[in-house]
Amino acid sequence: MTEILDCLVIGGGPAGLTAAVYLARYHLRVTVVDAGGSRAALIPCSRNIPGFPDGVSGPEFLHRMRRQAEAYGAHIEPGRVHRLGRGERFFTAEYDDVAVAAKTVLLATGVTNRRPEMASDVHDAALQAGRLRYCPVCDGFEVTDQRVAVIGSGDHGVREAVFLRAFTADVTLIANGDRHDLDSAQRQQLESIGVAVVDGPVANFHLTEAGLAFDCAGGAVRFDAVYPTLGSDVHSPLAAALEADLTAEGCIKVDAHQRTSQPGLFGAGDVVIGLDQISHACGEAGVAATTIRNDLAADRPLLRSPRRRAIPLS
């Protein structure tokens, strides 16, 4: 352990990298440790990120953000933080066989979408082809007037089907268990807006020229685009280990300045309850970074040393 960081950022997706840009530009010592599983890396082409009128792929966007953070002196290290603790004055963290200490920590560890059971090569190819999608807020526009299926059950599946109905008249809810997952009010609601309901479970996914095909209880089906709504796993165990407050879903609770219930510990991005969008993750990270800067300055004023001047040669 060589130096004490002003902030350790755990997670190098859009939230963590935005925070790194801000913190480095406040002349603070910041390291980002990233396990390399950003949800943004799965985006074939996003068309709702401000400033990219022709769209941008997730990997390209992350590459630009990393370049921007490093240009101002942020360090970005690959690794998965497996332990986060708190000593008398500093946080301590371990990843691989490295130990670091930091005055503050920002958790920007994101979530992972649960996938339907399908071979990972089929999954990845379907995602790249725009046949499998996870986020109608992100890309509902792209399925305008297409044949769309939602795989899910209960409230969540119904809400997603209703949301997508604003983009296309052809929406089918594949009730993941079976249609009895839905109560009569839900079935009536779906029927009244023309959403078909088909019994699951689903199996045997394969990608064709014309869409994503799979088997349901009643036989083979095929859709232009399929949205699974099977929930997500929230990466909040490090927050839980420090006894920060979590929601019932496991998201980190924060105040309006992104402070968790534990002093010096902050959260931003998908791991915090919110819109689960890049613009939102970046906004929260900017707020978190500025709060971190101001909290550090409240403990001890952040004063820059006078610039060393070159001695003029006579």
Ligand SMILES: Cc1cc2nc3c(=O)[nH]c(=O)nc-3n(C[C@H](O)[C@H](O)[C@H](O)COP(=O)(O)OP(=O)(O)OC[C@H]3O[C@@H](n4cnc5c(N)ncnc54)[C@H](O)[C@@H]3O)c2cc1C
């Ligand atoms: C297919 C798809 C398409 C999408 N399209 C869009 C879109 O068009 N527009 C949009 O706004 N949003 C889109 N999203 C959502 C967007 O990707 C997320 O909202 C965004 O990536 C959240 O950023 P984040 O930094 O909070 O989390 P993430 O980007 O998920 O990054 C979290 C990072 O933390 C790392 N991590 C986790 N635990 C640890 C640990 N213990 N130690 C170190 N690192 C750790 C992870 O490996 C990961 O790299 C899409 C998502 C998907 C899946």
